[in-house]
Amino acid sequence: MAILQVKNIEVSYGPVNVAKGISFEIEEGSIVTILGANGAGKTTILRTISGLIEPEKGSVEFEGKPIHGLEPEEIVKMGISHVPEGREVFPDLTVYKNLMMGAFIRDDNQAIERDLERIYNYFPILSDRKEQLAFTLSGGQQQMLVIGRALMSRPKLLLLDEPSLGLAPLLIKEIFEIITRINQEQRTTILLVEQNARMALSVAQHGYILEMGRMVMDDATEKLQANEDVQEFYLGMREEGIRGARRWKKKKQWR
Amino acid sequence: MFLQIVSSGIAIGCIYALIALGFVLIYKASEVVNFAQGDLMMIGAFLVYSAVTHFHVPFIPAFLIAVIIMAVLGKGIDRLLLRPLVGEQAFALIMATIGLGILIRSIGGMIWGYDTFSFQAGITDRPVRMGSVALSSVHIWIIAVTLLLIVGLYYFFNRTKTGVSMEAASQNQLAAYLMGIGVKKVFSNIWAISAMVATVAGVLLTPLQFLNYNMGFVGLKAFPAAVLGGFGSIPGAIVGGIIIGVSESIAGVYLPEGFKEIFAWIILIGVLMIRPEGIFGIQERKRV
C-alpha cells in the first residue's frame, strides 16, 4: 500500500515554475529515493510534503488523507518528519535539548526517554556530547543530530534531504547504514533525496529521476543501476572508448 | 557614599536591563528592534497607577491586572502590526516600531494627560542599614524584584518545554516549524512576555521618577545597554544595563554637570568603535 501519494503537483517561486506536474508514490515500509542535479526541484518536493510550501495545483495524500495546505505542525503530528538540507540544528541549545525538541509534539514522557536511548544507541557520539551546544559539533555529528531529532517525533515517514552533502566518504557510509537500520528496525518509511546516486541507489528499493521539475524516469533501483543513462549521468560511468565529441552529442534517451 | 552611588546606579541599571531584555527577546526571535519598548513600559506603569488611584484596587491585584492587559496588548501588536510586515526589509520594521512608539505615547497623553504624577508603587523610601552603610529601601526593592524576574525567566527559557521551544524558534525558525513548534504563536508569546517585563520595569521606575506620558524615553538608554551586551544575548542585556546604570550614576557625581545624561551614549559609541559585537558578542552564529 502506498503511504504517500503525490499527484501532479505544481509549485512556483514567483514567476518561476519549479515543479511542473510531479507525481510519485511511496510504498509503506520502503526506502524510495529521488535523484536529481542541482536545482532540479528535490528540496521543493520535500518542502511541499512537509507543508512549508503549498502547491498551486495537485494533491499530496498521506495514508489516504489529503495533507496539502495543512500547517507543518499538523503534518508532523500526522507522522511525517522532514530533515531539511544543510543540518538545521538549534545552534545554541545542547544536543540533548535539540533531541528533546524533536519530541515537541509528544507528551508521553516515558516513551520519549526510551526513544532518546534508542537514538543514543544509533548515534553513540550524540550521547557522549549530549551536554555540548550543537554549534560546536562537526558537520557529520550535526547531520546525525538532525536525523536523530527527526526520529524523536516517531515518524511513519522520514524525509531526508541530501544527508550526505559535504561529508567524508566514511561518514556517508555510516549514515547510510543507519538509515537502512532505521528502516528495518523501526519500519519507518523513508524518502531520500540525494545527489550521491551511488549510495542512494544502494539503499533504496525504488528510485525516481527528477530533471528540471519533472519526473523523467522511475524504476526499481536494480534496474536503474543497470540503466545506461543513469550510469552515465548519475553514476559517472562512461563507456570505454567514447570520444569527447560523442559525449556532447549523446542525448539522454528519455528526452 | 560611594556604595550608595553604586547601589542607586545598579537600581536604575536594573530598569535599563529589563527594558533591554524586552528588546533582546524580540530581536532574537524576529530580528525586529522594538523602539516602542519604553513606551510600553509607560503604559504598563500608568495602568497600575490608574487601577490603584482611580479604581482603588490594592497594589498587587492592580499590578497583576496590568500585566495581563499588557500581555494582550503585546500579542495585539504582534498580530496587527508585525505579522503583516513579515518578510519586509529591516528598515520597514524599524519605522513601524518607531511609529508605534509615537502612537502609544500620543494615546498615553490623550488618556492620562500631559502632567506628571507621583506614584510610589507600594514602597516608601527609607534607609536600610546594612553594616556600616545605609542603602535606600527603594533600591533594594528594585534590585530584588529584578533578580527574581531574571531567575524566573532563566528558568522558563531553559527548563520548561514551552520556554525551550521559544528559545529554539528564536535560533532556527525553519527547524522549529519542522518540529511542530507553532512559530507564530511563539512570536506572539514573546511579545506578550516583553510587554509584561516592560510593565515590571515601569512599576519599578515609579519610585525613582515621576509618571509622565514621556517617561518611555528612559527606554532609549536601554538601547546602549542592549548593544553593550551584544544585542542578541539576555545575560548581555542585564550586564549591559547595570554597567550603563552604574557608570552613569558615577559620572553624575564625579564628572561636570550634563555628563550624566550623555554618558550612556558615550559608552554606546565607544562600544561600537572598539567591540561592535558587544561584551557577550555571540551573534551571527546561526549556522556553522
Ligand SMILES: Nc1ncnc2c1ncn2[C@@H]1O[C@H](COP(=O)(O)OP(=O)(O)OP(=O)(O)O)[C@@H](O)[C@H]1O
Ligand atoms: N525561495 C526560492 N525562491 C526562488 N527560487 C527558488 C527558491 N528556492 C528554490 N528556488 C529555485 O527552484 C529550483 C529548484 O530548487 P530546489 O531547491 O528544489 O532544487 P534542489 O533539487 O533541491 O537543488 P539542490 O540539489 O541544489 O539542493 C531552483 O532553480 C532554485 O533556484
Ligand SMILES: [Mg+2]
Ligand atoms: Mg536541495
